[in-house]
Amino acid sequence: MQYRFGLRSRVVIEWVASMGRTVIQGGDVVVWHEGGHALMPGAHVVIEDDRVAAVTRADPGPADTVIDAGGKLVSPGFVNCHVHAGIDTQVLMTDKGAPGYYNSGMLFASASTATMANSGPAWTDEERRAAGLYPQVELLKSGVTTFLEIGGAIGDMELFGDLVGESGIRCYAGPGYEDATWVLDPDSGAFRYHWDETAGRAGFERALAFIEARDGDHDGRLRGALIPARLDNCTSELLRDSQAAAETLDVPISVHAAQAGFEFHELLRRTGRTPIQHLHDLGLLTPRMILGHCIYTSGHRMTAMPPGDDLALIATGGAAVAHSVSVFARRGIAMESFQRYLDAGIRMTFGTDTLPRDFLQEIRLGAYIAKIVTGDWAAAHTRDLYYTATVAGADALGRADLGRIAPGSKADIFIADLRKLHVGPVIDPILALIHEASAADIDTVLVNGRIVIEDGWHTSINEAWLLDIGERVGAKQRATIAARNWQGKSEDEIFPQTLPRI
Ligand SMILES: [Zn+2]
Structure with missing residues (x-):
């Protein structure tokens, strides 16, 4: 497994750029239409600062950041x-x-x-x-x-x-x-x-x-x-x-x-x-x-x-x-x-x-x-x-500006690449997303108009570090449960491994 390191300087540049005009280009967009979700294939989502400005099939015009979503599903977060x-x-x-x-x-x-x-x-x-x-x-x-x-x-x-x-x-x-x-x-x-x-x-x-x-x-x-x-x-x-x-x-x-x-x-x-x-x-x-x-x-x-x-x-x-x-x-x-x-x-x-x-x-x-x-x-x-x-x-949560992609809504969006063997033919993208895809198929996530997940990785937080420290924290929590056990049982007595260790 590979992890990405040392991205902070690049990300700062991206974040500054993304606070202008961003276009998510050519995806199958779930757009808020007449009070409900609808699918709009081959559409562009135009984001200005932290909000969606438009969803259109027309030329979206110039942008500071362009995200190619061709063949991908663009969904509200x-x-x-x-x-x-x-x-x-x-x-x-x-x-x-x-x-x-x-x-x-x-x-x-x-x-x-x-x-x-x-x-x-x-x-x-x-x-x-x-x-x-x-x-x-x-x-x-x-x-x-x-x-x-x-x-x-x-x-x-x-x-x-x-x-x-x-x-x-x-x-x-x-x-x-x-x-x-x-x-x-x-x-x-x-x-x-x-x-x-x-x-x-x-x-x-x-x-x-x-x-x-x-x-x-x-x-x-x-x-x-x-x-x-x-x-x-x-x-x-x-x-x-x-x-x-x-x-x-x-x-x-x-x-x-x-x-x-x-x-x-x-x-x-x-x-x-x-x-x-x-x-x-x-x-x-x-x-x-x-x-x-x-x-x-x-x-x-x-x-x-x-x-x-x-x-x-x-x-x-x-x-x-x-x-x-x-x-x-x-x-x-x-x-x-x-x-x-x-x-x-x-x-x-x-x-x-x-x-x-x-x-x-x-x-x-x-x-x-x-x-x-x-x-x-x-x-x-x-x-x-x-x-x-x-x-x-x-x-x-009382937020009419979240959970949907519409002009004026917050630009909280994920992009999923569903063209994978385990997904199969993407004839109905929402059916494919809910019943066949996995989290690993989500490659891009924006919150408040900023890219926070890119190519499946967080843009600034080192995931290898999270995993390493996570192991330590998990072990400490297991030890804490044992320290509080009412019968004074050991960790291994409370939590025997699923398979014996040899
Ligand atoms: Zn709970």
């Missing part, structure tokens, strides 16, 4: 509405768990009340920087030009805000906060909530200060968002105050909700209401809300509850859902179903959650699971998947 933007090791939970944790890998990796203060190996400044940049480069390479960061995965939101400047991506973010954490009983391993409302309130105040200070940084690419992290870990007061602040600050709000079997039954026990009914009672199911995952709704076979009004409440309130597929599929859990939610009128978006953050893979798996769960080939039509991945994500 994807909008990813749920990302934990660090180097996470959740995939290590695959094939492992304990029977009492409702299929959850998160509880399996939780600390006990006796070990929760154990911090594990410390990170260096370089590791923290790389851990923040890693997901941003990864996302860009799979065509994602905007993402919602949910939870402050590198533990330093100020640094994270700076790194958004470096990667060139567009990001909504704010430090996550909550009143409680999940812990395990040190004797039995039984699951408990550890409440600390002072810490929750302090986290909320930090989030408000972050948004106040950083919203609009990097030519508007960094925007604020409020993240009361998990519904079952937040008091009603914190949730209500967060919603009110989101209105005042005019930012999106997102919470993990209806994401786990234990959470569903805890909310029923605590309030007599499902997680969705509880959010409805608190007035949080508004168009500003993006519900993280939202799988355990009434009628889901794993809730042991008949179909109720959960989906209607979400649709009527106008909240969006960030549909994360792979991270749940790995635990034997599926939404029931993507199509049923769409039919109910819910604003669906995709969110990759953890590694791998391969957006095309996430969409494709979402399609297959929706078709299997419903037993219906017509479920999850490719057109609906593509809308969910673009316009619907943008609308959930």
Whole structure:
């Protein structure tokens, strides 16, 4: 494998040039036409500074930068509405768990009340920087030009805000906060909530200060968002105050909700209401809300509850859902179903959650699971998947200028070269993209009119460096989980290798 080094000086020249007039020449362009996506073969996209000026088959005129897109697909960038933007090791939970944790890998990796203060190996400044940049480069390479960061995965939101400047991506973010954490009983391993409302309130105040200070940084690419992290870990007061602040600050709000079997039954026990009914009672199911995952709704076979009004409440309130597929599929859990939610009128978006953050893979798996769960080939039509991945994500963030290519929209665009053996004949480019292509087929990505991925590589960030540091960070995270294990098990006992090492 080859990596590109020492590109910084060349890139500076490109970036300066790209802030004039750029033409993406002669591609199959997905253009916003009469309120919907349409394909315009052999068209040119004219970009002036950070915005699309025109999509035309006429002579586009002179340009500072010309990108040849002949025979390629030119698409609006994807909008990813749920990302934990660090180097996470959740995939290590695959094939492992304990029977009492409702299929959850998160509880399996939780600390006990006796070990929760154990911090594990410390990170260096370089590791923290790389851990923040890693997901941003990864996302860009799979065509994602905007993402919602949910939870402050590198533990330093100020640094994270700076790194958004470096990667060139567009990001909504704010430090996550909550009143409680999940812990395990040190004797039995039984699951408990550890409440600390002072810490929750302090986290909320930090989030408000972050948004106040950083919203609009990097030519508007960094925007604020409020993240009361998990519904079952937040008091009603914190949730209500967060919603009110989101209105005042005019930012999106997102919470993990209806994401786990234990959470569903805890909310029923605590309030007599499902997680969705509880959010409805608190007035949080508004168009500003993006519900993280939202799988355990009434009628889901794993809730042991008949179909109720959960989906209607979400649709009527106008909240969006960030549909994360792979991270749940790995635990034997599926939404029931993507199509049923769409039919109910819910604003669906995709969110990759953890590694791998391969957006095309996430969409494709979402399609297959929706078709299997419903037993219906017509479920999850490719057109609906593509809308969910673009316009619907943008609308959930309140952005009519993202997720579509139209005069006046932001020039957030990816170009995919689909003429590859594994793709086959490209008779229907969107079908080929969603059902046959891979992230590696995306060769160029622009955000705010600037080229950030060129020939498949980030224009200024050394990917070999990201990989090297990523290995170190992953090893430290594995060690941290072991340091906090409730039974004092070693790393190898918790995470045995799939094959024995000889
Ligand atoms: Zn999540």
